[in-house]
Amino acid sequence: MSSIWIVRDYENCSGCRRCELACSMHHEGWMWPEASRIRVFMPFPGVEVPHLCAQCDDYPCVESCPVEALSVDGGTTAVIVDEETCIGCGACAKACPGTVPYLHPRDRKATICDLCGGDPECVKVCREAGYNALRLVHEGMSGHRKLFARNPVDVAKDLAVKFFGEKGEELIV
Amino acid sequence: MTPGGYAGKWLDVDLSKDKIREVEYGDKVLEQYLGGRGLAAKVLWDKVGDKYPELDPLDPKSPLMVYTGPMTGIYPGSRICVSGKSPVSMGTVGSTAATEFANEIKEAGYDGVTFTGKADRPVYLLVTDDGAELMDAGHLWGLDGEKTLIKLNKEVTAELTKRKPNVGLWKDPGMVYIGPAGENMVRNAAVMAKICHACGYGGYGALMGSKNLKAVVAKGRGPLPKVDAPEAAKLLWRRTHQILIGRTAMRRQGTGYAGYSVGAVTSSEPIRNWQEEWHDEKSYGGPMFEHRYWVKKKWADFNCTTNCMKISCIKTGKWKGDITDMPDYELQAYCGTNFGIYDPEANIHLSALADQLGHSGINGPNTAGFAVELHQRDILKDSDFGFKPKWGDPDTFDRIMRMMANREKIGDVLAEGTYRAALKIAEMKGLKPDELLKYAVHVKGIEIGAHGTRSDADYTHDISYAANVQGGDHTSTSVDGYNDMSGAVFTDSAVFCNFTYYGVPQSLVFDFAKAITGFDINLHKWRSETGPRIVTLQRALLMLGGPDLKWTPVKDDDNPPRFYEPLPSGPYKGKTTDRKLVDEKLKAYNETLGWDERGIPTKETLKKLDLGFLEKSVSKLR
Amino acid sequence: MVKPLWIARDPSACSGCRRCELACSMHHEGWMWPEASRIRVFMPFPGLEVPHLCSQCQDYPCVEACPVEALSTDPDYGAVIVDREKCTSCGACIRACPGTVPYLHPGDDKATICDLCGGEPECVEVCTEAGYNALTIVNEGPSVHRKLYSRNPVDTARDLAVNMFGEKGEEVIE
Amino acid sequence: MTPGGYAGKWLDVDLSKEEIEEFSFPDETLEQYFGGRGVATKILWDRVGRRWSDLDALAPENPLIFATGPMTCYYPGARICVSGKSPVSNGVVGSTAATEFAVDIRTAGYDGVVFTGKAEKPVYLLVTDEGAELVDASHLWGLNGEKTLIKLNKEVRETLKKRKPDVGLWKEPGTMYIGPAGENMVRHAAVMAKICHAAGYGGYGSVMGSKNLKAVVAKGRGRLPAVNAPESVYLLWRKAHRDCMTNTTFRRWGTGHLGYGCGADTSSEPVRNWQEEWHDEKTMGVPHYMDRYWVKVKWSDFNCTTNCMKVSCIKAGRWKGDITDVPDYELQAYCGTNLGIFDPGDNIHISTLMDKLGHSGINCPNTMGYAAELYQRGILTENDIGFKLEWGDTEAFDRLAHMMAYREGIGDVLAEGTYRAALKIAHMKGLKPDELLKYAVHVKGIEIGAHGTRSDKDYTQDMCYAASVQGGDHTSTVTDGYSDMSGAVFQDSAVFCMFTASPSQELIFDFAKAVTGFPITVDSWRRVNGPRIVTLQKALLLMGGPDVTWEPVKDDDNPPRFYEPLPTGPYKGMVTDRERVDIRTQAYFETLGWDERGIPKKETLDRLGLSDVDPLMEKFRQ
Structure with a gap:
């Protein structure tokens, strides 16, 4: 499985959140937006930001785990969570530059995107609807990935200025 | 056991006593009324009963329902339904709007909220996985729509993060709220969402205002409720989306291109308070909105791939910074051609203003247009307005809408809605009501949507509004009392969007409803019984009406x-609604x-439909 | 109408690569001839590229205006067909078109209008191949909105400028 | 018979005598020197040859050459090559830039233009199917790059429309022009195109300025020159584009990610006049450019699907209204890290300023960084410059760039380029040249591109500049x-x-x-x-x-x-x-x-x- 990465074009995101539904149906068996590994933030209507793991080259989350519950899938470069070992301390969420991991509503276990083993469901439904806000590319590991692990509210602040000009600066405080 | 698609619990909030209870409704009631529009009418009756005609909608005792339905969030196009005794029609309206609040409250474990009583200070309800609580909204009272949303987003996210800091980032909550119009109890004010969505019909913004309720906010982290047949539901979910994705025109243009074609092609667009219905202003065509103003061309609500919405932003000139959706056809008509305005930028500004003030984008401008026609007919003078109103002048309508929202000068009268304003102004000017009602375009007090019946080329014909229990909605x-029963009545009770319903085979939608709820629900049963x-x-509640108004x-x-x-004017010049046809079809409908x-x-019908409890009140009407 | 077909166009997605001009001219003229392509990309200001092509207006004003009936509409897809022998290069169709889309061919001075390549437009193929999707095929029949798309590309660019650059957008095209 | 891929004719413009002739090359010369840089060098040898050493590059006799090549417009990424005796290296540089001028000159029937002499008042060359002519440009002299292009687009379209009104809409012409820097003969000024493209190396902007030549404009309607084997060219054309499309990273970010990458990964990025080559400033990361500034994410030149370019626009704050491309890596480095600026907004501003003034985005900031280091080391003082020149002070570098473009104060010395400025300042300050040349980062007078050789991790290693005939290019x-x-x-x-x-x-x-x-x-x-x-x-x-x-x-x-x-x-x-x-x-x-x-x-x-x-x-x- 060659190393893959999910490209995110925020301005194409329509806010339909089908990625959340496809992901939770795949991993949890039913529609559970808050248990989806990709969550769409909308700090202001129209400024939607899909938030998911960027597989940083130095994996700060894996390093920070006190019980070694996180590992890396050599093929897809995805972070894999061992749910038995995870104690729900939240260290990985704090270590992540974009606070991407979160504790599962059901059992407070760390929840991180595993790239569906190489064929992400979120990308499929996004492409099916023609938005292409999420695109799969076959690219090797790079230091730039980590820059995409950003707090979605900061991303939204930038997008707001691009969409609305000066008015954008007042919309997300 | 809770039927599929339901969280199984509803919140009952008494704002006077600051008391919040959890209630449940039996499977039978749910199968009979489903949710949203249907369940709200039933709950309203259960709470008020035969004293319905004496209940003033803006009285604290008048209940306000904010309900989802079993299919909300699961079927594409998730919406919320707001209802109760309408301060406009004195009946009930299942007023829906698309908002993430709908799926968030189901994820928090509740199907809806019923408000009664009146809070002593402005409050908003916060619903989370751990239950519901009333929060102080003093600092939000008086803010326009945009600022309310911005502040609430920040405040609620911060509060949730404080309570559970290490679960990772908290997403922003879903919410519905009112603007100044609702606060000042403008009779046809709307309940707003996502800065430019509105439960516009019915005037439930005024109802919230009368209860000092500024907003209802929800953030849940649970799954959407279980369904009766998950595998079937997943297949139907994929199939429905495939169909919706194929509808390229609707996805590309939304309703934003109709501001031109409903006028130019079907001659059914309101122009200068419906004095005309045809225009051929190329400056008002879809591309004139799209290229200069649409900053996002595919904007969707939860679980929807029709993405009929677009975001417009004015970036230069007097109204720099105005943001709204598209505007959608209704507001292109009512905040545009109905004012005699054919300039996209002015239309976007007035639509954004209506959203900010919390007006209903249809009812508010209808009243404003009515007022300017009265001035045109010399019934209202410059002094009533404090300036000289002119058709086609954006500032005129900007000032009138603000005056209505703040109830200043003539605005206070106009804030009562077109019908009551007509009666009041007749009284003020010493004229017979009919002389003013001639220009009031409403049915059962509800200002008519932007589709006329005269050209007969649009989807609205003879008895569409006349027989409608929700008046001008x-x-x-209405069509024939059978086919239209599985239309909006169904979508407003199962609470999902009309645009993701029309175009999808009805049999597929009802299979989906069955897969979700497990009820014995099908097209025929719905059309003939539910x-x-x-x-x-x-109909019964509408005709009972009262206290200040009763429909004959x-x-x-x-x-x-x-x-x-x-x-x-236009290709259908001279045509009008055929009164004979109206009478015939109305009789057939009844x-x-x-x-x-x-x-x-009739008594038999009430019994047949298991509505025996209405007999005592309805008998008085016969 | 064999299959309702129209080329939906989104100027804000156009990258300005003009491969549509190359594909079209190679298909119709045998070689790369941007100015003989039935679709021409206008760039009144860098960054504001506007693909300009026939919109098959519902009432076909160009066909009506032709004094010598050189223009007709193809029954299969509704494209405007030019009979180059009959055409006298009078320019009536150019003036009649709300967007001044037709032009006189630099080679033989005859009116030149998009014929939708018999249902599989080359321009859409190369645009989709490159992932820009500024031109996409939609199976939609005639509608009154088509004529509204037929606009002077400089006016469209003026609007795009404001959308992309805000207030600065009003200065970039005189 | 003209070989495939050539129009077969060149223009020979004598600006002093205002005469324009056409000439052609024997096939053998084309086979040997092909086009662009090769043919330009051949022209310079044929016309100057022995007198090379005594020819001042800014003298009227220095031939200024605009040359396309046989593959221009067919192979993805059409460009033009500008050359002549370089006022910077006193050698020959084949300085290329992407522009529609290359397309339009070939469709007008010419492979290139050679300018000699000097016009007594500002002119621009207009090339159409009918031939070439010199047009008065005094109303354009003094305008910055953006305004020049805006005015030329309008003026030339109107001229062409007046000449042939009935051929349908005239597209805008392909244009190359100089800004104030070229007009004032800043030694390393660039020849600009499409507001943010530049033939930057070699200083041919000053050669244009020395000839009073404000711009070259072309609009052709002919076919591109015939090729030897059209069918195989078509197949190879499709294949070449498929190769372009495989590089997903490059298509997505262009070179916009190297502003961070060259510093953090390969330690080969100029920081504060090359005193360092490593940095880890996350603010220079591509998301900070993409999310806030990129208004068009896929922007290409003629016949290119790599679309490495992106249109950036600053929409709020101090530099509101600045428009440029990405900025590409060279200008992220030189107009950013090299001046100690690590904020994307400021970086975009300095890049836009370089384009507007007609500076080379690499050579000019290299000289500005050099001046800042002399200030840091106290060799240049505040009163030499007129204000403090600290690293990272965008306003200071903004002023210095203007001073260089208009040759005011110290700007007049710095406008001679890093090497000659070093010699002049040494003379001014009574220091030995080597003490100043220690900080001058150039080879053969040409300021080095933003790729260092010390870390040996980048593609530029040991003698890649030292042995190059185009020095720091x-x-x-x-x-x-x-x-x-x-x-x-x-x-x-x-x-x-x-x-x-x-x-x-x-x-x-x-x-x-x-x-x-x-x-x-x-x-x-x-x-x-x-x-x-x-x-x-x-x-x-x-x-x-x-x-x-x-x-x-x-x-x-x-x-x-x-x-x-x-x-x-x-x-x-x-x-x-x-x-x-x-x-x-x-x-x-x-x-x-x-x-x-x-x-x-x-x-x-x-x-x-x-x-x-x-x-x-x-x-x-x-």
């Missing part, structure tokens, strides 16, 4: 006088639903 | 005198973009053969054509003059700074290996048939058909 028009039950209940059967079951004046010739439900 | 670095001959030398002569060059050389040369019909192969180009062009450039560079002539061996070296150990980052302490530089320079000279001091040997000149150059090389041989 263009999203729920639909008629809800509409008959609504037959006489008020009619189009506004203007819809019988011949069209003055017969089909088992109502007498005056449209009052 | 990072787009034409050398390796072994054989494989690099089919790189930039070929691309600048065939004139297409190096970013779209397919990884398979075989495809490129098949494409060249299919277009021209010449029996050209990778090997023939690397052994004969390439060396011939580079050797002729080397000869002219050696002759140099009149104000500066480079000393063989001593000036075939990196700047002193590249031999100081890197002070920071993972490669701290690393330095360019001088021994490796000497060994590989010798190997390079040997491969090309030059003696150990880099002087072309007689037998090499004879082998390459340059026998008449040999007598001039005598005085350089010991």
Whole structure:
């Protein structure tokens, strides 16, 4: 499985959140937006930001785990969570530059995107609807990935200025 | 055991006593009324009963329902339904709007909220996984829509993060709220969402204002409720989306191109308070909005791939910074051609203003247009307005809408809605009401949606509004008392979007409903039993009406006088609504639903539809 | 109408690569001839590229205006067909078109209008291949909105400028 | 019969006599020198030749050449090559830029233009199907780049419309122009196109300024010149584009991610005038540009699907209204990290300013960084400059850029380019030149591109600048005198973009053969054509003059700074290996048939058909 990465074009995101539904149906068996590994933030209507793991080259989350519950899938470069070992301390969420991991509503276990083993469901439904806000590319590991692990509210602040000009600066405080 | 698609619990909030209870409704009631529009009417009756005619909608005792339905969030196009005794029609309206609040409250474990009483200080309800609580909203009272949303987003996210800091990032909550119009109890004010969505019909913004309730906010982290047949539901979910994705025109243009074609092609667009319905202003075509203003061309609500919405932003000139959706056709018409305005930028500004003030984008401008026609007919003078109103002048309508929202000068009268304003102004000016009602384009007090009946080329015909239990509501028009029962009545009770319903085979939608709820629900049963039950209940409440207003059967079951004046321009010049056809089809409609010739439900029908509890009150109407 | 077909166009997605001009001219003229392509990309200001092509207006004003009936409409897809022998290069169709889309061919001075390549437009193929999707095929029949798309590309660019650059957008095209 | 891919005619414009003639090249010259950089060098040799040393680059006699190549417009990424005697290196630089001018001049029927003489008042050349003419440009003189383009677009469209009103809409012309920097003959000024493209190296903007030539404009409606084998060109064209489309990272970010990458990964980015080459400022990461500033994410030039360019626009704050491209890596580095600026907004502003003033975005900030380091070391004081010049102070560099463009105060000295400014300031301050040249980062007067050689992790290693006939030009670095001959030398002569060059050389040369019909192969180009062009450039560079002539061996070296150990980052302490530089320079000279001091040997000149150059090389041989 060659190393893959999910490209995110925020301005194409329509806010339909089908990625959340496809992901939770795949991993949890039913529609559970808050248990989806990709969550769409909308700090202001129209400024939607899909938030998911960027597989940083130095994996700060894996390093920070006190019980070694996180590992890396050599093929897809995805972070894999061992749910038995995870104690729900939240260290990985704090270590992540974009606070991407979160504790599962059901059992407070760390929840991180595993790239569906190489064929992400979120990308499929996004492409099916023609938005292409999420695109799969076959690219090797790079230091730039980590820059995409950003707090979605900061991303939204930038997008707001691009969409609305000066008015954008007042919309997300 | 809770039927599929339901969280199984509803919140009952008494704002006077600051008491919040959890209630449940039996499977039978849910199967009979489903949710949203249907369930709200039933709960309203259960709470008020035979004292309904004496209940003033803006009285603290008047309940306000904010309900989802079993299919909300699961079927594409998730929406919320707001209802109760309407301060406009004195009946009930299932007023829906798309908002993430709908799926968030289901994820928090509740299907809806019923508010009664009145809070002593402005509050907002916060619903989370751990239950509901009333929060102080003093600092939000008086803010316009945009600022309310911005502040609430920040405040609620911060509060949730404080409570559970290490679960990772908290997403922003879903919310519905009111603007200044709702706070000042403008009778046809709207309940707003996502800065430019609105539960516009019914005036429930005024209801929230009368309860000092600024907003209802929800953030849940649970799954959407379990369904009866998950595998079938998943397949139907994929199939429905495939169909919706194939509809390229609707996805590309939304309703944003209709501001030109409804006028130019079907001659059914309101122009200068419906004095005309045809125009061919190329400057108002879709591309004139798209290229200069649309900053996002595919904007969707939860679980929807029709993405009929677009975001417009004015980036230069006097109204720099205005943001709204597209505007959608209704506001292109009512905040545009109805004012005699054909400039996209002015239309976007007035639509954004209506959203900020919390007006209903249809009802508010209808009243404003009515006022300017009265000035045109010399009934209202410059002094009433404090300036000289002119058709086609954006500032005129900007000032009138602000005056209405703040109830200043003539605005205070206009804030009562077109029908009551007509009566009041007749009184003020010493004229007979009919002389003013001639220009009031409403049915049962509800200002008519932007689809006229005179050209007969649009989807709205003779009795669309006349027989409608929700009056001028263009999203729920009547046809023949059978086919239309599975239309908006169903979508407003299962609470999902009309645009993701029309175009999808109805059999597939009802299979989906069955897969979700497990009820014995199908197209025929809905058209012959469940639909008629809800509409008959609504009809009864509407005709009971009161306290300040009662509709006379037959006489008020009619189009506004203007819809019988011949069209003055366009390809359908001279055509008008056929009164003979209206009377015939109205009689057939009443017969089909088992109502007498005056449209009052008969005793047998009430019993057949398990509405026996209405007999005592309805008998007085016969 | 064999299959309702129209080329939906989104100027804000156009990258300005003009491969549509190359594909079209190679298909119709045998070689790369941007100015003989039935679709021409206008760039009144860098960054504001506007693909300009026939919109098959519902009432076909160009066909009506032709004094010598050189223009007709193809029954299968509704494209405007030019009979180059009959055409006298009078320019009536150019003036009649709301967007001045037709032009006189630099080679033989005859009116030149898009014929939708018999249902599989080359321009859409190369645009989709490159992932820009500024031109996409939609199976939609005639509608009154088509004529509204037929606009002077400089006016469209003026609007795009404001959308992309805000107030600065009003200065970039005189 | 004109070989495939050539229009077959050139324009010869004498600006003094205002005469315009056409001339053609014999097929043999085209086969030998191909086009662009190659043909330009040949023209310079034929027209100047012996008098090279005494010809001042800014004198009217210096021929200014705009040359396309046989593959221009067919192969993805159409460009133009601007050349002449370089006022910076006193040699020849093939300076290319992407522009629609290259397309329009060829469809108008010409392969290129040679300007000699000087117009007595500002003019611009207008080329159409009917031929070429000189048009008054006094109303354009003094305008910045953006305004020049806006006015020219309007003016030329109206002229063409007036001449041929009935052919339908006239598209806008292809244009190249100079800004105030070129007008005031800032030595390293650029020739601009499409507001943010530049033929930056070589200082040909000042040559245009010295000729009172404000712009060259073309609009052709003809077909692109016929090619030798159209069918195979079509197939190779589709294949070349597929290669362009495979590079997903490059299509998505262009070079916009290297502003962070070159610093953090390869430690080869100029920081504060090359005092460091490493940084880890996350704010320079591509998301900070993409999310806030990129208003068009896929922007291409003619016939290109790499679309490495992105349109950036600052919509709020101090620099509101600035529009530029990405900025591409060179300007992220030079208009950013090299000046100590790490904020994307400020970086975009300085890049936009460089474009508007007509500066070269690489050479000018190199000189500004040099001045800032002299200020840091106290050699230049506040009153020399007129204000403080601290690292990272965007406003200060904004003022300095204006002073350089309008030659005010110290700007007049700095406008001579880093090398000559160093000599002048040494003279002004009574210091030895070497004390100033220590901080000047240039090779052969050309300020080095933003890729250092110290970390040895980037593509620029040891002698890549030292041995290059175009000095610091990072787009034409050398390796072994054989494989690099089919790189930039070929691309600048065939004139297409190096970013779209397919990884398979075989495809490129098949494409060249299919277009021209010449029996050209990778090997023939690397052994004969390439060396011939580079050797002729080397000869002219050696002759140099009149104000500066480079000393063989001593000036075939990196700047002193590249031999100081890197002070920071993972490669701290690393330095360019001088021994490796000497060994590989010798190997390079040997491969090309030059003696150990880099002087072309007689037998090499004879082998390459340059026998008449040999007598001039005598005085350089010991």
